[in-house]
Amino acid sequence: xxxxxxxxxxxxxxxxxxxxxxxxxxxxxxxxxxxxxxxxxxxxxxxxxxxxxxxxxxxxxxxxxxxxxxxxxxxxxxxxxxxxxxxxxxxxxxxxxxxxxxxxxxxxxxxxxxxxxxxxxxxxxxxxxxxxxxxxxxxxxxxxxxxxxxxxxxxxxxxxxxxxxxxxxxxxxxxxxxxxxxxxxxxxxxxxxxxxxxxxxxxxxxxxxxxxxxxxxxxxxxxxxxxxxxxxxxxxxxxxxxxxxxxxxxxxxxxxxxxxxxxxxxxxxxxxxxxxxxxxxxxxxxxxxxxxxxxxxxxxxxxxxxxxxxxxxxxxxxxxxxxxxxxxxxxxxxxxxxxxxxxxxxxxxxxxxxxxxxxxxxxxxxxxxxxxxxxxxxxxxxxxxxxxxxxxxxxxxxxxxxxxxxxxxxxxxxxxxxxxxxxxxxxxxxxxxxxxxxxxxxxxxxxxxxxxxxxxxxxxxxxxxxxxxxxxxxxxxxxxxxxxxxxxxxxxxxxxxxxxxxxxxxxxxxxxxxxxxxxxxxxxxxxxxxxxxxxxxxxxxxxxxxxxxxxxxxxxxxxxxxxxxxxxxxxxxxxxxxxxxxxxxxxxxxxxxxxxxxxxxxxxxxxxxxxxxxxxxxxxxxxxxxxxxxxxxxxxxxx
Amino acid sequence: xxxxxxxxxxxxxxxxxxxxxxxxxxxxxxxxxxxxxxxxxxxxxxxxxxxxxxxxxxxxxxxxxxxxxxxxxxxxxxxxxxxxxxxxxxxxxxxxxxxx
Numbered sequence: 191x192x193x194x195x196x197x198x199x200x201x202x203x204x205x206x207x208x209x210x211x212x213x214x215x216x217x218x219x220x221x222x223x224x225x226x227x228x229x230x231x232x233x234x235x236x237x238x239x240x241x242x243x244x245x246x247x248x249x250x251x252x253x254x255x256x257x258x259x260x261x262x263x264x265x266x267x268x269x270x271x272x273x274x275x276x277x278x279x280x281x282x283x284x285x286x287x288x289x290x291x292x293x294x295x296x297x298x299x300x301x302x303x304x305x306x307x308x309x310x311x312x313x314x315x316x317x318x319x320x321x322x323x324x325x326x327x328x329x330x331x332x333x334x335x336x337x338x339x340x341x342x343x344x345x346x347x348x349x350x351x352x353x354x355x356x357x358x359x360x361x362x363x364x365x366x367x368x369x370x371x372x373x374x375x376x377x378x379x380x381x382x383x384x385x386x387x388x389x390x391x392x393x394x395x396x397x398x399x400x401x402x403x404x405x406x407x408x409x410x411x412x413x414x415x416x417x418x419x420x421x422x423x424x425x426x427x428x429x430x431x432x433x434x435x436x437x438x439x440x441x442x443x444x445x446x447x448x449x450x451x452x453x454x455x456x457x458x459x460x461x462x463x464x465x466x467x468x469x470x471x472x473x474x475x476x477x478x479x480x481x482x483x484x485x486x487x488x489x490x491x492x493x494x495x496x497x498x499x500x501x502x503x504x505x506x507x508x509x510x511x512x513x514x515x516x517x518x519x520x521x522x523x524x525x526x527x528x529x530x531x532x533x534x535x536x537x538x539x540x541x542x543x544x545x546x547x548x549x550x551x552x553x554x555x556x557x558x559x560x561x562x563x564x565x566x567x568x569x570x571x572x573x574x575x576x577x578x579x580x581x582x583x584x585x586x587x588x589x590x591x592x593x594x595x596x597x598x599x600x601x602x603x604x605x606x607x608x609x610x611x612x613x614x615x616x617x618x619x620x621x622x623x624x625x626x627x628x629x630x631x632x633x634x635x636x637x638x639x640x641x642x643x644x645x646x647x648x649x650x651x652x653x654x655x656x657x658x659x660x661x662x663x664x665x666x667x668x669x670x671x672x673x674x675x676x677x678x679x680x681x682x683x684x685x686x687x688x689x690x691x692x693x694x695x696x697x698x699x700x701x702x703x704x705x706x707x708x709x710x711x712x713x714x715x716x717x718x719x720x721x722x723x724x725x726x727x728x729x730x731x732x733x734x735x736x737x738x739x740x741x742x743x744x745x746x747x748x749x750x751x752x753x754x755x756x757x758x759x760x761x762x763x764x765x766x767x768x769x770x771x772x773x774x775x776x777x778x779x780x781x782x783x784x785x786x787x788x789x790x791x792x793x794x795x796x797x798x799x800x801x802x803x804x805x806x807x808x809x810x811x812x813x814x815x816x817x818x819x820x821x822x823x824x825x826x827x828x829x
Numbered sequence: 830x831x832x833x834x835x836x837x838x839x840x841x842x843x844x845x846x847x848x849x850x851x852x853x854x855x856x857x858x859x860x861x862x863x864x865x866x867x868x869x870x871x872x873x874x875x876x877x878x879x880x881x882x883x884x885x886x887x888x889x890x891x892x893x894x895x896x897x898x899x900x901x902x903x904x905x906x907x908x909x910x911x912x913x914x915x916x917x918x919x920x921x922x923x924x925x926x927x928x929x
Contacts, residue, residue: 804925807921808851811852815848
């Protein structure tokens with residue numbers, strides 16, 4: 191894959207895209223909090239909006255093969271190793287920029303309504319702006335170190351926002367879980383960076399800059415590249431919730447719903463996909479890693495979808511759906527179709543953010559109720575929420591001519607045309623399951639009779655305009671965002687054209703159009719089957735408040751295959767047992783024993799020797815004399 | 830003419846008396862006097878060599894020692910007076926508080 195000579199241009203505007211949200215954080219931290227919640231929220235939203243406007247302006251101006259760069263200063267200078275604090279925008283970053291700032295801005299707006307009654311609103315918006323700042327560092331950094339700083343920063347914001355309502359201990363636990371599981375992934379990630387740096391350094395190239403890495407990647411041996419990409423992928427499994435590190439994401443739903451939409455659906459969790467796409471030149475050289483990524487992605491997609499089938503918490507369904515969709519993205523990465531992966535990131539951001547915000551609207555209307563068994567029949571009272579939810583559900587299910595159709599179909603087609611029929615079949619089955627659980631949710635929440643209690647029913651209302659406007663915009667995006675990447679047999683892909691300078695020409699697997707259409711038709715048939723099944727079970731028959739019964743598979747799925755319990759048994763318990771062993775025996779006896787032993791020995795010696803320091807001048811003089819005489823005797827002996 | 834060795838032996842004896850005085854006397858004033866004795870024993874050696882070698886270098890050194898000894902006596906006596914006012918005693922054995 192020969193990349194054309196990059197057309198690098200300096201562009202001083204870029205720093206402001208990053209710095210404006212940071213300014214919002216600082217201003218709100220010191221001044222905005224005193225002005226009151228509403229003004230702090232408005233200010234934070236304005237900061238996100240300004241950032242979006244700038245990002246859009248940059249996107250509008252740039253050519254697809256351009257790399258815009260803005261260097262602030264030299265961050266690290268150590269011998270031949272040199273790191274700049276420098277931002278860059280190329281075609282890939284531009285896409286991520288628009289997602290982060292655009293969806294971010296809409297969710298800021300939405301939060302003005304959703305968090306309107308919350309005392310911690312100012313704090314919430316500070317975290318939200320801080321998140322935007324770190325996410326922009328992540329996607330705009332022109333080297334791996336800045337990406338890593340952003341990577342850790344968004345992890346921190348995720349932790350802070352999951353535990354935002356920290357008076358409930360469970361939320362804090364969920365935040366801790368997210369943080370700790372991510373640490374495991376980050377450990378692999380940073381090891382990958384170290385190996386990359388030192389192995390390239392051994393060849394005489396000390397750099398972490400993406401452009402330079404791309405230039406010199408071929409110098410590494412295939413085994414080294416496989417190791418590096420494997421370690422980096424471990425980082426991606428943590429951040430992007432893939433098997434085996436996906437367990438934190440469903441728990442992360444403890445945070446406020448706009449957070450789930452922004453961080454745990456649209457942006458942060460796709461950072462792993464972004465990272466692999468950013469380093470596509472390394473991953474493309476490691477077929478073994480790509481194979482592993484494809485298998486893990488497909489497995490995650492299927493596994494999470496099976497769990498989502500039976501969940502009763504409205505947000506848990508969406509959370510597992512997110513894990514599943516991220517699996518699709520990694521399936522695309524594993525096929526080497528980075529453009530398709532990023533395309534799914536893009537469309538997924540719209541419809542998943544829309545779904546989360548819609549669920550937030552429902553939760554808001556019902557006064558905090560999240561159990562779908564206590565919902566139902568909300569269609570009449572919440573028309574805007576309902577219709578946007580329907581559109582986003584169609585998009586996620588992959589109904590033709592919605593956004594999700596184009597991206598998911600592209601990924602499945604990539605799998606099929608690469609001959610990975612097993613993975614393709616898994617993807618198709620998952621698509622059917624996706625349709626089933628989403629329509630199950632739709633029927634349970636919006637159709638049938640209202641099962642909410644009388645108190646919640648009395649308060650039922652459509653959300654204010656500041657919340658429904660983002661829903662409408664996102665719903666529009668949920669349809670049209672996908673049209674950019676239409677297949678050849680429709681009107682062709684603008685998307686490939688945009689990313690082509692970066693990832694090289696799309697892999698020309700243009701078999702006959704009829705094959706492609708047949709594959710699409712198979713997928714569509716399975717999706718329809720899922721929808722019909724959902725209608726039969728939940729739409730027509732109405733919702734039974736499912737008792738604990740059901741078959742073995744049902745119970746397995748409802749209890750998330752006991753993965754958390756397994757991890758608890760295999761990792762957490764041995765670890766805490768080991769810790770308490772160390773705390774009870776090793777620390778007081780071995781560690782303290784050593785330290786106290788050294789002190790006791792020193793004290794023993796000093797009780798003997800301190801007698802010498804009598805305080806009597808004449809004793810000192812006598813010792814002095816003895817020493818002088820000894821020296822004299824020594825030198826006389828020398829003669 | 831008294832040979833050089835006699836001067837040196839006398840000087841050594843005086844110096845030894847001074848050292849013993851510093852080490853064993855229980856009165857700070859006597860200790861101070863013993864230090865003077867040691868200094869003057871050294872002076873005697875300087876003078877003896879000065880004469881023996883026919884050079885004035887030794888005499889110059891002696892003048893320095895005498896000047897320093899005078900200063901030392903002044904400060905030493907001042908300290909001793911101040912110590913005595915504090916403790917009504919000049920026994921060095923009783924001044925042992927500066928220790929572990």
